[in-house]
Amino acid sequence: MARGTGKYxxxxxxxxxxxxxxxxxxxxxxxxxxxxxxxxxxxxTGTLQIRENELQYSADE
Known part of the structure; x- marks a missing residue:
């Protein structure tokens, strides 16, 4: 986290x-x-979660 800015x-x-x-x-x-x-x-605030997303998109016709 950058000091003073409160941003990740x-x-x-x-x-x-x-x-x-x-x-x-x-x-x-x-x-x-x-x-x-x-x-x-x-x-x-205080946490960061990052996970791989394996979403697959499909169009039903």
Whole structure:
């Protein structure tokens, strides 16, 4: 956490590419632009959770 700002810098755990900076966030689907890994991210005061998201989209016709 950066001192004085209260924000977290979230980076991809696979390739290290910075994803975003935030004090609080709950994102169900974010894709790393470098390695294309999908994540679900939850940032709250004092906690940061990031996990791989294996959502698959399909269209039923």
């Amino acid at each position: 810098k979230v980076a991809c755990p696979v390739c290290g590419k910075p994803l975003f900076t935030s004090a609080t966030a709950e994102i169900d689907d974010i894709c790393c632009p470098k390695c294309r890994t999908r994540y679900a991210v939850k940032v709250e």
